[in-house]
Amino acid sequence: MNFDTKVLHSYPMIDSDTGAASIPKYQSSTFHQKNFPDNQKYTYTRFGNPTVEGAEKAIAALEDAKYGIAFSSGMAAITATLLVLNSGDHLVLGKNIYGGTFQLLIELLNRFDVTYTYVDERNPSDWEEAIRSNTKMFYLETPSNPLLTVTNIQDVCRIAKMNKLLTVCDNTFMTPYYQQRLALGADIVIHSATKFLGGHSDLVMGVAVTNNEELKEKLYKNQKIIGSIPGIEEAWLLLRGIKTLTVRMKQASCNALILAKRLQTSDNVLAVHYPGLENHPDHLQHFQQAANGGAVLSFELKTEEQVHQLFKRVKIPIVAVSLGGVESILSYPWTMSHACMSEFDRLNAGVTTKLVRLSCGIEDVEDLWEDIQQALEGEEYEKN
Ligand SMILES: Cc1ncc(COP(=O)(O)O)c(C=O)c1O
Structure with a gap:
């Protein structure tokens, strides 16, 4: 089935009881157990809900x-996934990843004796060299947030398999439409569904997928124990x-490709x-x-004032x-997505005060370009 059809027809889209053309919102925290004490599928929404x-x-x-x-x-x-690790375990991750994932490691998992090494995500040999006797997991994000560096997924997964390590990939930027990482060897794929999967800036949600039954059980258990289930509306x-x-x-x-090409030609832009x-x-x-x-790009301006x-x-x-x-959506990673990292870690990851991230929407590209151009080339710039 082509992916354009898959997004509509590769999973139950119709409510099996009523024929409703969208799965209804089962807005209920609990379920009446009419055949008590027999088991039934749904009992309490934290343990399972038909909409979720x-x-x-x-x-x-x-x-x-x-x-x-x-x-x-x-x-x-991400938290439920990293909690498949045990105290004393070590993981390897790219130095260029979402700031919140860093914070989780530095401020929380560190307290439970989970240690980590970050590497230049572009060099598979760096991943291999970082493996220690207690390493259990490789964690990668490609293209990375916000510098769009790329990790060779197949090579890194191969190294992980040779060393009996799990590989976890954050696929938020590419979505399954553009990149299928389980097929490339990953054990767990994660998304911030808040982003392209939801697509309308109106929900906060995450998802993880796997083919491994044992990992699935662990993830479900973590989801249930932590209570990190999504809302029904979401x-x-x-x-x-x-x-x-x-x-x-x-x-x-x-739009992103057109804007990236044009930004490269702008005198105000140092790098795209x-x-x-x-x-x-x-x-x-x-x-x-x-x-x-993909739809996300970042670019560097010459001065902070320009930003x-x-x-x-x-x-x-x-x-x-x-x-x-x-x-x-225009973002400033320095004070937004990566603000929770120390200045040293941000600079080490290449997140500078002159870096801007643009997530392209579906507007007319000429309108977008005209707007960005006027914002970059306005009077204030000419004065400088
Ligand atoms: C690549 C990536 N992964 C994970 C997250 C975290 O997602 P959420 O904000 O839904 O918790 C983000 C958020 O920006 C992200 O960009």
């Missing part, structure tokens, strides 16, 4: 996975968002980071494992934390 289960089936189908587990946020999915919104994933991604990533550009250092590697450069002017003057993109909405 609908979303879990949908994401599993899109990732070609046996199992999908939904969480209250992307961070909840699960329903996710189901609705998924139906338009491909049309949104096509338009947004098409977008794996869809042929001169991106990881372009070829990226297209060996993904079908598109402030851009954010002040821009009219179409919203200025906000987050990405993956139908509307373009």
Whole structure:
């Protein structure tokens, strides 16, 4: 089945009891047990709910996975996943990852004696060299947030398998439409469903998928014990968002490529980071494992003042934390997505005070370009 059809028909989309064309919101915390004491499928929403289960089936189908587990946020999915580790375990991760994942390791898991080493995610040999006797997991994000560096998923997964390690991949930026990581060897794939899967900046949710039954059991148990289940409304919104994933991604990533190319030609821009550009250092590697450069790019301006002017003057993109909405979103990783990292760690990861991230929406690209241009080339700049 083609992916455009899959987003609508590869999972139960119709309510089996009533024929309703969308899975209803089973807005109930508990379920009447009419045949007590016999077991029944649904008993209490933290242990399972048909709307949440609908979303879990949908994401599993899109990732070609046996199992999908939904969480209250992307961070909840990451937390439940990292909690398959035990005290004393070590993990290896790319130095260029979402700031919240760093914070989870540094401020929380560290207290439970889970240690980590971060490596240059682009060099598979660095991953191999970082393995210790107590290493249990590789954690990667590609393309990374916010610098869009690329990790060779197959090579890193191969090294992990040779050393009996789990590989966990955050697939938020690419979505299953553009990159299928279980097929590339990952054991668990995670998404902040808040982003492209939901797609409308109106929900916070996370998902994890796996083909491994033991891992599925552990993730479900963590979800249940921690209580990090999504709300019913959010699960329903996710189901609705998924139906338009491909049309949104096509338009947004098409916009991203056009804007990345044009930004490269701007005198105000020092560098553009977008794996869809042929001169991106990881372009070829990226297209060996993904079908598109995606809808997120970042770029560096010459001065911090220019950054402030851009954010002040821009009219179409919203200025906000987050990405993956139908509307373009302009973010400042230094004080937004990566603010929870120390200055040293941010600079070490290449997150500078002049770096701007743009998540392209589905607006008309000429309107977007005109707006960005006027914001970059406004009077204040000319005065300098
Ligand atoms: C790549 C990536 N992973 C995970 C997260 C965390 O997701 P959430 O905000 O839904 O908890 C984010 C949030 O920006 C992200 O960009």
